[in-house]
Amino acid sequence: MKALRTLLAIAGLAASLSAHAGVIETSKVTDFNQVNYFEPLGQSFVAEDAAIKFAFRYMPLNTWYANDPLEISLVAGAGVGGAVLATETFSLASNYDGFYDIDFSAVALTVGQSYTAVLRVPGDSPFWGIYTSDDSYAGGTAYQSGSPAGWDTIFRVTPVGQQNEVPEPGSLMLAGLGLAALRLARRKPAAK
Incomplete structure (x- = not known):
C-alpha cells in the first residue's frame, strides 16, 4: 500500500x-478595425503558459485592394512599444475569415507577465480587418494606432500542447x- x-x-x-492553464479567447464581436489604417494594432494579455500560439480573428475588408501579407510581433509588456521577442510575416487566402494561429512557442514567456501581440501590414493595402469586442478581457486591452483603445480585439491565446500534438x-x-x-x-x- x-x-x-x-x-x-x-x-x-x-x-x-x-x-x-487553458485557452484565453474573446468571442463577442461588436465591431471591426481595418489593419493598415489603424496600425500598429495590438492586444495585450497576461501569460498563463510559457509556450503559446496567438491568433487574431481576421476578415477580408476592402477586397478591391491587393491582398498584402500581414506581420505580427510578440512584444514584452503591455503596449506596442516593448522589446520585440519574435516576428512573423504571413499571408492569408483572400476569402479567409477566422482565427489564424501564429506559433510563438520558441519564446519562453513568464507566467503572470504582460505581453502584446502587434499587427501591421508591411505594404500599404487596406485589404485586411480584424474583429473587435467590447472590453471583455480583464487581463489586457487593445491598441489602435499605438494607443490604448479601451476595448479588446477578438483574439485567442492557446498553450502549445493543447491541440492534437504529441x-x-x-x-x-x-x-x-x-x-x-x-x-x-x-x-x-x-x-x-
Missing part, C-alpha cells in the same frame, strides 16, 4: 508539471505511473 501511495504522489507531481514526456510518465499503480492495487497480498 505504501508503494501505491508513493506512485500516486509521483503521478500527481507529473500532472502538475505538464498542466496548461504528448509531453510528463503526460506519458503520468499514464505509465497510473498503469503501474493499477497493477500494484490488483496484486493479492502475500499469504502468511
Whole structure:
C-alpha cells in the first residue's frame, strides 16, 4: 500500500508539471478595425503558459485592394512599444475569415507577465480587418494606432500542447505511473 501511495504522489507531481492553464479567447464581436489604417494594432494579455500560439480573428475588408501579407510581433509588456521577442510575416487566402494561429512557442514567456501581440501590414493595402469586442478581457486591452483603445480585439491565446500534438514526456510518465499503480492495487497480498 505504501508503494501505491508513493506512485500516486509521483503521478500527481507529473500532472502538475505538464498542466496548461487553458485557452484565453474573446468571442463577442461588436465591431471591426481595418489593419493598415489603424496600425500598429495590438492586444495585450497576461501569460498563463510559457509556450503559446496567438491568433487574431481576421476578415477580408476592402477586397478591391491587393491582398498584402500581414506581420505580427510578440512584444514584452503591455503596449506596442516593448522589446520585440519574435516576428512573423504571413499571408492569408483572400476569402479567409477566422482565427489564424501564429506559433510563438520558441519564446519562453513568464507566467503572470504582460505581453502584446502587434499587427501591421508591411505594404500599404487596406485589404485586411480584424474583429473587435467590447472590453471583455480583464487581463489586457487593445491598441489602435499605438494607443490604448479601451476595448479588446477578438483574439485567442492557446498553450502549445493543447491541440492534437504529441504528448509531453510528463503526460506519458503520468499514464505509465497510473498503469503501474493499477497493477500494484490488483496484486493479492502475500499469504502468511
